[in-house]
Amino acid sequence: MNGRSQAAQRIWRARHPRSRGDRLFVAYAVLMVLLIAIAPVVRAVWFSATSAVGVALFASSAASGVAVLITAVLWSGALLLGRDRGPALLPPFLIHALGTSDLPRSVVLRGPVLRAGALVTATTTCAAALVAGSLASHGLTGALGLGVFVLTGVVVGIVTTVAWLAGQALPRLALPIALGVIVLGVVAALVPAAQPFTPWGWVGVAYPGRGSTPPVIGLVALAAGSIAVAPPLLNGLRVAELIAQATRWESASTFAASLDLSTAAALYQAHPHLGRRLRAVRPARPLWARFLIRDAVGAIRTPGRLIAGVLALAAAGTLLTLALTPAAPGCLLGALAGLLAFAGLGPLTDGIRHAASVASDLPLYGIGDEHLLANHALFPLAVVVVVLLAAAAICAIVIGVTALAPVLSSFALGLLALLARVGNALKGPMPPALLTPVPTPAGDVAAAARVAWSLDGVLLATAAGASAALTVGSPYPLIATAAFLVSIGVHRWRHRR
Amino acid sequence: MIPGGDSIGIVIEMDDVGVVANGVTLLAPVSVTTSAGEALVVRGRNGTGKSTLLRVLAGIRTPSRGTVRVAGEAVAERDRGFRRRVSAMIGLPPMAADLTVLDHVTLVATTWLDDANEAAGLARSVIAELGLDALVERFPHELSSGQTQLFGLAVVLARPFEVLILDEPEQRLDPEHVEAVVRVLQARRDAGATLAIATHSAVLADRMADQTLSLDTAA
Known part of the structure; x- marks a missing residue:
């Protein structure tokens, strides 16, 4: 990251310095939440996934089609989400200070995008590992099938993050592209022969236990291509839209933190622009x-x-x-x-x-x-x-x-x-x-x-x-x-x- | 249509009305009477209780002491007769994001008037009086703050009433639009309605007041 950008963000972070005791307490609280709240849920999910019902669900003939559909929905949803709240977001003042400087936005906004991408990719990878692990635990796929599908989860996460960023950078194009992905996703889910020809279809081809050759090269190329377009997308972001998104997100976060979820959600409610001449x-x-x-x-x-x-x-x-x-x-x-x-x-x-x-x-x-x-x-x-x-x-x-x-x-x-x-x-x-x-x-x-x-x-x-x-x-x-x-x-x- | 009250009777009676909450005086005791076709203008510095007084009069705040009567009846906001008699704007009224300006005003009018043509006509005339004709197809989020204030006034005026209660109707308006509001309110007063207006505008107070209640002295 550029030195000036780092220096600015260091000053921003120094607003509320935490003592060593505070940091230890945060670490303790995170550990307790993981042990008391998260671990039992993870355990229950794993047992459900590896139960007879879970394995039957993942091994069913419709499972790969559903995986294709979920991927298409995820990518089109990420595109649409980016129009209102993209991954490239910092607090409003920081966006203003850094976004109006001569620093490249691909440098200034790299941090939040990488953090958002890590979270998304970890989630998709865990989901893929859960499905493949469930099938492997019953001998329905081997180590190779498991590994390829986990890799697929990583790629899906990367593409989701870049689609999210694309929705933020190209809000007008995002809607037609998302609709196209959904329509073609439905086609690929219903017609397995079409799956090798679409990126979301590759998830179906790579689905463990299908016996088809996994499109590893295609998946790696897709991930590399997605990563390559991220910097131009970041540099194409407009500061006014970034500030508007950041301000709205900050307000929504404040309302959500005070448990006023209705007001927080209302901030993201679409305003009407059509049909004003219809007689209501x-x-x-x-x-x-x-x-x-x-x-x-x-x-x-x-x-x-x-x-x-x-x-x-x-x-x-x-x-x-x-x-x-x-x-x-x-x-x-x-x-x-x-x-x-x-x-x-x-x-x-x-x-x-x-x-x-x-x-x-x-x-x-x-x-x-x-x-x-x-x-x-x-x-x-x-x-x-x-x-x-x-x-x-x-x-x-x-x-x-x-x-x-x-x-x-x-x-x-x-x-x-x-x-x-x-x-x-x-x-x-x-x-x-x-x-x-x-x-x-x-x-x-x-x-x-x-x-x-x-x-x-x-x-x-x-x-x-x-x-x-x-x-x-x-x-x-x-x-x-x-x-x-x-x-x-x-x-x-x-x-x- | 604005049905007038009894032209010689007292419409608003407040006798030794005060509001105290958690030991804090929000409204020092005041007494005032206003007859039909008169405008009571309430003045005072910020925090002297102007809005609280209007809330008591509108029946949405119970006084800690004293009695309030409108047209001889106790104020009771849940009473249909009281609601028909009193129209109030204390803060902007709730607005629906999916309705245009014309939709809002017409919908309110149709819930008060049985004759559909009369309701549509009242909505149009109120909109015209407030100079909102060019904005009828806009949604609330497409209005400026001053336009939103005029829109709020249109919503509370598009119905019959005997008593009109307004809290700082001049808020966010330029002098030209304050004049327009004065003309609209004068027309309602001349038609027999009783007005209770809290304001910081000297223009509005000078042009409207049949009697002035200063809460600076009451406090």
């Missing part, structure tokens, strides 16, 4: 239709968000149907379906958030708060019911199971995920009781309560998904989750001001 408000329609149309037009004005939301709901319906099939890890797939249903409802519930905001403020509309909230719930309710049920029914027909249970479970999940969204919108500030420390030998457990409070919508939707996957066996978990969601919603409604 039709005064002559009945009140319910007026709000239904208003919310539908509002959602259409950010089409990317709307499409992402609908796709997430469709994926939720599909996963829940798969969760209900025999021998499937129902609880896990159901929980994932709940998570996706909650995420998918985000872009559809702007009206509910607005209604909650109005309900806690001065009266604005000529209808009561309850009426306003109910009217704003119509649009997400309609979409979630139609999309979830359609996805569940189609998936049931495709895999050849009866559609009744998936459709009913999806309906229940849709309602509960919507309830979770309403509860989230009405949340308000953190109850002061949660701010009281509860010291125990394992630390302050009130911190866990605060995190649970800030994530309760996600956690309850996830629980709703897992419960919905278990309804065939027992309806009680679903009923308990529903009762909890309703009680939270009613409590928050009563204390909204």
